[in-house]
Each structure stands twice: as structure tokens, then as C-alpha cells.
Amino acid sequence: MYLRKTYSKKTGRTYLSIVQGYRNKEGKSKQKTVQKVGYLDELKKEYDDPIAHFTAVAAAMDKERQAAKSVTITIDMTSQVDRNNANRKNYGYIIFSKIYHELEIDIFLKNARRHENFIFNTDAIMRLLVYTRLLYPGSKRASVLNKKHFFDNFKFSLDDVYDALTHFDKVSGALQQHLHEMVTAHYGRDTDLVYYDVTNYYFEIDRQDDLRKKGPSKEHRKDPIVQMGLLLDKLGLPISYKLFPGNTHDSQTLMPVLTEVKKKFSIRRIITVADKGLNSGDNIAYSTVLGDGYIYSKSVRGASENFKQWVLDETGYRHLTDSYKLKSKLVPDAEINVTMKQIGKKKIKKKETVEQKWIVFYSEKYAARAKHKREEAIAKAVRMIENPAKYRRTFDYGAAGYIENLKIDKETGEIMNTEETLVLDTRKIEDEEKYDGYYAIVTSELDDADEHIIEMYRGLWRIEESFKVTKSVLGTRPVYLRTNEHINAHFLICFIALLIARIVEMRLGGKYTISKITETLQNVACSHLDQNLWLFDFADEVTDECNAVFGTDFGRKVMTLQEIKKNFGKTKRH
Numbered sequence: 001m002y003l004r005k006t007y008s009k010k011t012g013r014t015y016l017s018i019v020q021g022y023r024n025k026e027g028k029s030k031q032k033t034v035q036k037v038g039y040l041d042e043l044k045k046e047y048d049d050p051i052a053h054f055t056a057v058a059a060a061m062d063k064e065r066q067a068a069k070s071v072t073i074t075i076d077m078t079s080q081v082d083r084n085n086a087n088r089k090n091y092g093y094i095i096f097s098k099i100y101h102e103l104e105i106d107i108f109l110k111n112a113r114r115h116e117n118f119i120f121n122t123d124a125i126m127r128l129l130v131y132t133r134l135l136y137p138g139s140k141r142a143s144v145l146n147k148k149h150f151f152d153n154f155k156f157s158l159d160d161v162y163d164a165l166t167h168f169d170k171v172s173g174a175l176q177q178h179l180h181e182m183v184t185a186h187y188g189r190d191t192d193l194v195y196y197d198v199t200n201y202y203f204e205i206d207r208q209d210d211l212r213k214k215g216p217s218k219e220h221r222k223d224p225i226v227q228m229g230l231l232l233d234k235l236g237l238p239i240s241y242k243l244f245p246g247n248t249h250d251s252q253t254l255m256p257v258l259t260e261v262k263k264k265f266s267i268r269r270i271i272t273v274a275d276k277g278l279n280s281g282d283n284i285a286y287s288t289v290l291g292d293g294y295i296y297s298k299s300v301r302g303a304s305e306n307f308k309q310w311v312l313d314e315t316g317y318r319h320l321t322d323s324y325k326l327k328s329k330l331v332p333d334a335e336i337n338v339t340m341k342q343i344g345k346k347k348i349k350k351k352e353t354v355e356q357k358w359i360v361f362y363s364e365k366y367a368a369r370a371k372h373k374r375e376e377a378i379a380k381a382v383r384m385i386e387n388p389a390k391y392r393r394t395f396d397y398g399a400a401g402y403i404e405n406l407k408i409d410k411e412t413g414e415i416m417n418t419e420e421t422l423v424l425d426t427r428k429i430e431d432e433e434k435y436d437g438y439y440a441i442v443t444s445e446l447d448d449a450d451e452h453i454i455e456m457y458r459g460l461w462r463i464e465e466s467f468k469v470t471k472s473v474l475g476t477r478p479v480y481l482r483t484n485e486h487i488n489a490h491f492l493i494c495f496i497a498l499l500i501a502r503i504v505e506m507r508l509g510g511k512y513t514i515s516k517i518t519e520t521l522q523n524v525a526c527s528h529l530d531q532n533l534w535l536f537d538f539a540d541e542v543t544d545e546c547n548a549v550f551g552t553d554f555g556r557k558v559m560t561l562q563e564i565k566k567n568f569g570k571t572k573r574h
Contacts, residue, residue, distance in 0.1 A: 001034055001062035003055045014040040016050065018058045022532035022560070032531060034061070073530045086148035087528045091536070091564065092521030093131045093150065095550055098571040099500045100127060103182040105175070107574070112171045120160040122167055126493070128154050129161070133497040135522045137475030140165075149525075151568055165481070168489035175492065176240050177264050179499060183237055187503070191265065194239060195232040195273045195460050196257065198250040199467045200225040201477040201491075211484050213246035223478075228491060229253040231261060235506060236462035238499045239265075243488055251280040258292070271295060271445065273460055279442065281336035281352070287444065288354055295457050298440040300360070301432060311360050311438055326361035328450045334358075334442070359441040359450050367437025374432065378402055378424070385422045388415060402428060469501070470494055473515050508545050517542060524554055532561040 006015045016037035022030055037043070043050035081087060100106070109123040131150060132143040140161050147154040168175075183189045202223040203212050212224035225246035231239040242257050254272065261267060271293035272278075279296035287294045300311055316327040334356040337349040380399035383390075384406075400406055405420035443453055470476040476494045481487050501514045508517070520542040526534040536557055543554035553559075553567070 001058045001065065003037075003051065003058045004031070005040070005051070016040055016043065016054055018054065018061065020062075030531065073533070075530060082528075085528075088149070088525055089151055089534070090135060090149050090522065090525045091151070091534075092524030092554075093135060094552060094568060094571060095504055095521060095546055096131055096134055096500055097127075097568060098550060099503050100130065101572045101574065102186060103179055103500075104574060105179075105496065106572070108175060108178045109171075112174070113167070116167065118160075118163060118167070120156045120164060122164050124152065124154055125156055125161055125164040126168070126496075127152060129493045130497050130500065133474055133493055134501060134518055137473075139480055151564055162486065165486045165489035166483075168492055169485035172488055172492045173260075173264065176495070179496070180239060180265050183233075183499070183503075187235065187237070187506075189233050189235070189237065189239075191233060191239065191267045191270065193234050193271045193273065193456060195234075195463045196229065196254060196278065197274060197460070197463045197467070198227055198229045198244075198253050198277070199471075200227050200246060201471075201479055204478045204480075208246075211243065211245055211487065215246040215248070226479075226487065227253060229257045230463060230466065231257060232463050232466065234459065235502075236459075236466070237502050237506070238466065238495055241491060241495050243491060250277040251283060254278050254283050255286050258286075262290075269293070271456075273457055275460065281338045281349070284336050284354060284444075285338045285352060293444040295441060295443045295445065295453055297457065298358075298442050300435045300438050300440050303440070307358070307440075308435075310358070311440065312434065317362075323364035324361065326359065326450055326454070328357055328359040330446055331356045331358055354444075355446065357443050357446050357448075357453075359443065359453060361439055361454060362437045363439070364437060366439060370436040371433075373398075374429070374436075378429065381424060384415075385424065388422060401425075466498060466502075469514050470498055473501075473518055474498065507549055508542075511545065512542055526559070526564075529558065534559055534561065534564060 001018055001020045004017050004019045006017070007013075008015070016039075017033050018035040018037060019031045020034050022032065037050075037054050040050060043054075047053045105126065106123045109126055113122050128147055128150070129140070129143055132138070132146050136142070136146050136149070138146075141158055144156075144158045144161060180189070199218055200215065202217060202219065202221050202225050205212065205224055208214060208224045211226055214222065214224050215227070217223070217225050227244040227246060227248050227250070229242045229244065231241070233239055240257065240261050242253070242260065244253050244256075254274070258270060258272065262270065269292055272283075272287065273295045274297075276297045276299050279298055284294060284296075286292075298307075300308065303311075310329070316329070317325040318327060319325045332355050333353040335351050335353055338352045339347045340350045341348045377398040381402040384399060385403060400408055402425050404423045404425045405418060406422055407416040407418050409416055441453060441457055445453060474494055474497055476491070479487060479490055481490055501518065504517055505512065505514050512520075520540055523538045523540075524536070524543060525538070526536045529535040536555075536559070539555040543552075546552050547554055
């Protein structure tokens with residue numbers, strides 16, 4: 001508070017009042033009168049120096065106000081909502097702002113745009129796109145419309161966003177490398193062991209192009225897709241990603257990703273953990289030649305007879321519990337098929353031998369799960385046999401696989417008309433039952449303990465969960481962008497959002513899922529109350545944990561705009 005002197009040219013008199021300065025919700029300086037004092041000429045009759053006296057009074061009142069930490073406001077009960085401005089803003093994204101700036105993404109982007117001739121702020125655009133991806137996932141247009149919900153000053157247009165996407169694609173590789181260095185510096189990243197997997201994302205378009213192609217969709221959709229290979233470290237933090245045309249087989253994506261990562265990130269030896277979709281002779285040979293390692297799951301039902309016999313033979317099993325057993329053996333001459341050359345779509349392969357360790361374990365829990373899943377598929381297969389006309393279209397190849405004489409058009413998914421009688425394939429069912437509960441792994445790590453290898457393999461769930469997070473929480477698909485550059489930039493933004501979310505999840509001790517964290521931070525919002533005051537109305541156990549870990553002040557009921565902006569300013573200090 002301070003003393004304000006208002007001089008009137010009309011009367012030639014000076015009026016004194018005590019006022020309080022504040023900033024409105026747009027950040028503009030405003031004043032409100034706290035106490036009317038009077039005309040200076042009249043006050044001189046009462047006080048020797050009225051200006052000095054009431055300046056001291058104003059200072060004392062301000063000191064008392066700050067000590068009491070309370071304010072008195074007057075609300076006009078007939079006032080209307082200001083429809084031209086955002087009356088409610090998110091505050092929870094202060095956590096994401098802290099990690100974003102901790103990773104120095106802002107510095108990277110400022111340096112990257114030095115030699116560009118555009119005038120828009122790429123850092124501001126990236127921040128908006130990352131924050132909205134985490135809190136309000138949607139299209140780029142929706143992100144621009146949502147910029148009013150943040151306290152950051154986002155001054156750019158939708159056209160600027162699309163132009164920035166082209167720039168983000170250009171610096172994507174360098175930015176991934178920068179993020180790797182920042183994560184290593186702050187969290188001691190270890191890349192001796194990495195997890196790799198592939199998923200795909202669909203586009204609601206009819207025409208294919210060189211990237212968006214029809215392929216085996218994880219969601220059994222007919223839309224064109226892109227394949228994305230994702231690499232995680234042992235902490236579950238993303239390392240790198242790479243896009244591939246939608247018709248690329250999963251196993252063909254690993255070598256390009258590892259080659260790029262080892263070269264850019266200066267990584268010496270990697271042990272790759274992946275599921276059976278990546279378990280190919282070419283990938284094994286590639287790792288062997290480079291001196292890298294691998295831990296791959298292996299299909300028992302699809303294995304050689306020699307492997308199946310070894311799995312079912314009780315000799316060598318160690319029964320760790322009544323419902324769990326395992327065994328292993330070193331195989332000095334395990335055969336793999338390695339591609340020598342490719343003629344058109346035909347690959348010419350040659351048998352090679354490598355030294356491997358085979359591990360197999362049996363779990364009654366896995367056996368019960370496999371039996372239940374198969375019984376559901378068999379029940380549907382029976383319904384299809386009884387009334388095939390009802391199932392003219394199906395993408396449930398699990399159920400269809402138990403029906404003999406069933407013909408399905410691979411292009412359309414339609415059941416084709418044949419004169420042959422549909423019957424249940426009981427031989428296949430009996431054969432599958434023998435292997436319920438068995439899980440096999442092949443690895444290059446010959447001297448590592450079996451239990452440790454199994455433990456490392458089980459960490460693969462993190463990458464599977466990461467894909468679920470990108471598709472559900474972050475709303476990565478469907479993708480509405482058209483050009484390859486914009487598509488890649490979209491996935492870069494999703495990659496950064498996933499990395500930030502994973503870091504927050506990790507720093508909160510893994511107590512809460514990313515879905516729960518983002519839901520909470522979306523609810524940490526405030527409404528404009530009066531002058532520069534904002535009213536909060538949400539807190540839970542996640543905000544309590546954030547306060548303890550990140551030093552935030554979630555749970556306060558009222559804050560001034562100055563306090564809010566000061567808090568955000570702290571997150572941007574390096």
C-alpha cells in the first residue's frame with residue numbers, strides 16, 4: 001500500500017488517498033483505493049506534514065496486511081462473468097514446467113533457432129504442445145485454443161505452430177541426443193541394458209503414402225499405420241524413438257534403431273531385451289557381430305521339436321515353489337537363419353550357429369491364464385461354427401484359428417464362403433494345452449544367473465505400459481497431420497511428454513500411475529477471484545506428495561498473480 005496524490009487542474013487542489021497496487025488476470029498493473037484521506041490543503045490545518053504522516057500510515061497498513069496474510073475484498077453481487085478472458089487457469093503444469101526446464105529443452109530450442117529466419121518462439125510453441133499433450137490431448141488446433149488455460153504468455157498463431165513442426169522435425173535427432181545427455185546428467189542413466197519394442201499408430205485416411213501404409217495393426221484396424229520403435233532404459237525412461245513405414249515387420253526395425261543410438265549416444269555395449277516379435281536370426285547375428293547382447297522371449301509352441309521336447313522333459317528343472325520351476329542349458333551351436341541377400345520380396349537365408357543360453361520356466365498362474373484365454377476363444381469359435389453368417393466379418397484370428405476349413409480374406413477380414421463343413425480343431429487345442437504355463441527365453445548372456453535374466457526380461461512390461469500411456473493418456477492417435485515432417489514432429493512431442501511424465505512418476509516413487517498424476521495436475525486449477533487474486537479448490541494425496549518432492553505449494557486456497565508468476569519463474573532457472 002502507498003499514498004497516492006491526485007492533483008486536479010480544475011480546482012487546483014490535491015487529494016490524498018491510500019491505495020493498493022495489484023495486477024489483474026491479464027498481468028496489467030491496477031490500483032484500488034483502500035482509504036480516502038482528504039484534500040491536502042484541509043489536512044495541513046490538522047497535520048504539520050500530512051504527506052509524511054499518511055505515507056507512514058500507508059506503510060504501517062501494508063505491513064499489518066502482510067503480517068496478517070489476509071485481505072478484504074468487496075464483490076459486486078450483480079457483476080457478470082468476463083467472457084473475453086480466461087477466468088480459470090491450470091496451475092498443476094508447474095510440475096511439468098520444472099522438468100521441461102530441468103532438461104534444458106528451452107536452451108536447446110533457443111540455440112537451434114539462431115540461424116533460422118522465422119520470428120515465432122519455438123520454445124513457447126513446444127511448451128504449449130507438450131503441456132497440452134499431457135493435460136488436454138488433442139489436435140494442434142485444440143492446443144492453440146487451450147493456450148488461454150495457462151499462465152505462460154503464448155503469443156503465436158496456429159500457422160506458427162505448423163511452421164514450427166517442420167523445424168522440430170529438422171532438429172528431432174539432435175534433441176533426442178540432448179535429452180539423453182540431460183537424463184544421464186540428472187538421473188545417472190545406464191544404457192548397458194535397454195528395452196525395445198514396436199507398436200503402430202493409425203491414421204483416419206483412405207490413401208496410403210510412403211510412410212503411412214497398411215500393415216498388421218495392433219488394434220486390428222484397416223487404416224494406414226506407421227510403426228514406431230521405442231527404446232527405454234532400466235528406469236523405464238525413454239531413450240529414443242524411430243518411425244518406420246506401416247508395412248515394416250517388427251523384427252526389421254531393431255537394427256536401424258540400435259545402429260543410430262550407438263552412433264549418436266556413444267554407447268559401447270547394449271543388451272537388448274525384447275519379445276518374440278524381435279527374435280529373428282538377423283537381429284541375433286547383428287548383436288553377435290557387434291559384441292552386443294540380447295534377451296529375447298521365444299515361442300514354445302512355434303519352436304522346433306527338439307526345443308519342445310527339452311521344455312517338456314522334467315529333467316533338470318529346479319522347483320523353486322510348488323507352482324514355479326525353471327531350468328536352463330548352454331547351447332554351443334544354436335541354429336539361426338540369417339538373411340544373405342534379398343531378391344524382390346524373397347529373402348535368401350543361410351543357417352548359422354551361435355552360442356546361446358536357453359531358459360524355460362513354468363508358472364501355474366501363467367498356465368491358468370493361458371487356459372482361460374483359450375477357453376474364451378474356443379467358445380467364440382463354437383458360436384462361429386454354429387452360425388457363421390453372423391460372423392461375416394471378424395478380426396478375431398484367435399477364435400478363427402480353432403476352426404478347421406475356415407477361410408478368411410486377409411485383406412477384408414471377411415469369412416469366405418466354402419462348401420466345406422466347419423469343425424472345431426481339437427488336435428490343435430490338445431497340442432496347445434501341453435505348453436500352457438511354459439515361457440522360454442534365449443540369451444547371449446551365458447554367465448548370468450537364470451533368475452537375473454528372467455528378472456531383466458520381466459522389466460519389458462515398462463515399455464508395453466509406455467505404449468498404453470501414449471495411446472490412452474497422451475492421446476497420440478489417431479494422427480491428423482499429413483506431411484512426414486509434421487508426423488515425425490508430432491511423435492517427437494509425444495516422446496518428450498512421455499519422458500517428462502515418466503520422470504515425474506519416478507520422482508514420486510512410483511506410487512501413482514501417469515494417468516493418476518495427469519488427472520490430479522489437470523484438477524489443480526484456479527479461478528480469478530478479484531483484482532490479482534486466484535482461488536484454488538483442489539488437493540489430494542498426489543498434490544501432497546508433489547509438495548514434498550518438488551517443493552510446490554499445492555493446497556493453498558488463495559494466491560496472488562505475482563506469487564503464481566514468481567513460482568513459475570523459479571521452475572525456469574537453470
